[in-house]
Amino acid sequence: RVKTKWAATFPSFPATSLALQNFDMSYGEQLGALWPSARISMLCEQKYGALLNNFSETTGQVSDLQMKGAQDFVLCGISTPGSVPRSDRAEADQAEDVLKFSPGIQCFVFPKSDTSRFRPARPDSSGVLGYYLLDAASILPVLALDVQEGHSVLDLCAAPGGKTLALLQTHAIKKLTVNDLSDSRLKRLRRMLQDYIPREIWSENRVDITSCDGRTWGEMGRSTFDRVLVDVPCTTDRHSVLEEENNIFKRSRTKERQRLPLLQTQLLVAGMEAARPGGVVVYSTCTLSQLQNECVVEQALRVAQEELDIGVQVEDVGPLSHIFSTTFCFAPDRRLGALVVPHLTANFGPTYFCKLQRVH
Template sequence: MMKFKPKVAKHIPIKTPSMHALDHFDFYYGPLFGKKWPSIRLGLLTPKKFVAVLNRFSHDIDVNENILQDLGAQDLMQILRKGFVYVKSMDKGTNNDWDLEADQISFERNLQNEPDETDDFDEEKSFRTSAGLKEFRRPSEVFEFGQDKTNMSDSRDIEITGLEGMGIQLEKVDDFITIPNALKVYTYDRTWLNDYPTPVKDDNGIYSWWLLDGGSIIPVLALDLKETDSVLDMCAAPGGKSLLILQTGCFDKLTCNEVKMSRLGQLRRALANYVPDDDPIVEKVILKRKDAASLEQWDDIAVYDKVLLDAPCTTDKLSVLQDDENLFSSSMTQIRLDLPATQTKLLINALRSVKVGGTVVYSTCSLAPNQNDVVVDNAVSIAESKFGIKVVEKSLALETKLVSSGLYRFSTNCHRGHLILPFLPSNFGPMYICKLQRIK
C-alpha cells in the first residue's frame, strides 16, 4: 500500500494590510457596536453608495439635471429639507428660512493615478477617499486660484497624551443643519445600487456632476454657511468639500489649506475641472499650503467665521477594501498610531483659527472613538488650558432628523457628535461629525 506524505503549508499565509484592518476592527469595534457590528462590517466590506452632485458652474446644468432625474435619481436636498422643515418649525418656531449649504467629496480613486508633483511632506500618506470622477484635466498654465502660501514646519511642538479630555464637561446647545437652495444633490432610493453615468463636459470643458459618499455632504451642511462668512477648509485636498462650499456660493472668502504639494495639485485640478477660471467666484478662493497641525507655526488666529476640519484618519472603509497606501501596513504603523495626536493638534488649531462666536466642524470617516469623540474632548481641554479658548458643542440631533429619510443610520454610542454608520440598504459612511462653537 502506498503511503502519501500529508501536505502541510510551509508558511503561515501572509496577511494583507486590509486583512489586518478587518482583524483590528473586529477586535475593537465588535464589542463597541455589539449586535450592530455584523451589519456595519458588511457595509464596510461592500462598495459604498454614492450620490451625484450637480455642478452649477456647468452651462448645461438643466440638461444634466434631467439626465439624473430620467435615471430615477431623487433630489436628496429636497428629501432632507422635508424632514428638517418640520423639525425646525417645531424647534425654533420658524420655518422655511433656508440658507445655502454644501457637501463633500473625495476624488481619490481617480486622482491616485495622477502623476505626483514635488512632495517634501511624504510621511502624510493615508487619507480619506471616495471617488466618482472618471477623468481629471491637467491644470492649465494660466489657472490660478488666489495665493499659494507655503509654510512647512515640524509639528511636534506639544505632547498629546490622549488623556487630557478625561472628565471634561462640555455644554451642549441645540442646533440644526440648513439646506442650501443652490445645492443640487441626487441619490438613488434606499436599496437601489445603480451606477451613475460618467460626467460629461460642457463646451467650456466644465464637468456636469461628481459622485461622493452620501455621508460626506453632512459636515458641510453642518457649517450653516452665510454669505458674509470667511471660511477655512483646513485639510482641503483633494477638494470635495471645498468644491461643495463653492457650489453653495454662500461665503465671502474661502481659504483652502493642504499640507501636501501633490494633494494641493489635486485640489487645483478639481477646481479647474468644475469652476470656469473666469467665474467671479474664483476671486474669493485662496489656496494655502501650511502644516495645520503645528501649534507653533500656525498663525491664522481668530480670523475665520467657519472652519471645516475634515481630518486625516484611518478611512475605515478603504482600509478594509484596499491595500495600497493602507495605514494598516506595517510601514505605516507609526503614522496610524500618531493619528489621534495629529487630529487633536489640527482641532486645537481649528479652534484657534475661528473668531469668538464662530464654529468649527470636525469630521472623520472612521468609526474609532479615539479619532472622534476622544479627539474632541482632548482638543477642547487643551485649547482651554493652553490657549484660554472656551467652546460649546452644537448638537445637530441628526439621529432624529435624518433617519426618517431611510437613507442614514446613526450610532448611539457617541457621547459627542454624530456618527453615520454604513448599512447595506443605504451604504453611506462611516462619517463622524462634531460641531463646536467658540464662545471665548
C-alpha cells in the same frame, strides 16, 4: 543572523486583514449589534452621491438624474414629514435658515436598497462638468458647517477637494482658504476645481490655496475665520479593509497609525484657534473609531480651554441627523456629534462629524 531568519519566516498578513482584525476587536464592542452589518457593508460596493455642480448648466442634469430615479437627499430631508414641510427649492432655502445648515447644496442619491450607479459626469457647453461623484455622507459635515452669506471659510485639510467643491456650491463665501499639507494631493484638487469652477471665480480672488502644516495654522491666523472645516487624516476604514495600496494598517505604518489621534487633536485645536469667537468649527473623519472621533473632540476641548484659554461648546447636530435619517443609517445616542454607519440598504460612510462653536 537569527533575527533575519525570523523576519524572513514571519507570516506577512495583508494589511486589509490586519485592519479587519483590528476593527472586529474595537468596533464589535463599540457598535454592538450594528457592527456585523457595518462590517459586511464596508466589504461590499459603496454607494455614491452626485453633488450637483451649480456652476454648470444644471437644468438638463437635474431632469436626467431624476429620470434615472435619483433624488436630491438634502431637499428630500427637508420635505420629510416631521421636519419642515417644503416642496421646492425656494422654500428649501427658508428651511435651511430654520435648521441652520449651509445653503445651495444639492446631492442626488438613489433610494435606499437601490444599487444603481451614476454615469461619469458630462461637460456642459462651456466644458464645465455637471456633477461630482462622492460618498454622499461626506456632504453632511459641509451642511453642518452652516456657511452663510459673506463668510470667510478655512478648509484646513482639503485635498482631494470633494468638500471644497461642496463649500463652493453655497455661493455664499466671501473668501475660501483651501489648505493641505500634501503638494501632490493639492495638485489633484487644483485640477478638479479647474474642471468644475469657471475662471471668473478664480480671478475674483475668492479662493486661496495654501500648503501648510495645518497644526501651525493657529499661530499664523488666529481668530480669523467665520467657519473652519477640519476634515482630518484618519484610518479611512473602508479603504483599509479593501485596498492594500496606501493602507495605514501596513506594519511599516504602525507608528503613524498610533499617532493619528494626536495629529487629529492638534489639527482640531489649530482649527479652533483659527475660528473667530462666535465662529463655527466642524470636525470630521471617515472612520468608526471612537478614539479618532469623540475622544479627539474631548481632548481638543480640554487642550483649547486649559492651554490656550479658548472656550468652545458642542452644538447639537441631532435635528440635522434626524432629517437625513431616511437616506443614511446613523448610530443611535451620540453624545458628541453624529456617526453615519454603513448599511447594506444605505451603503454610505463611515462619516463622523461634530459641530463646535467657539465661545471666546
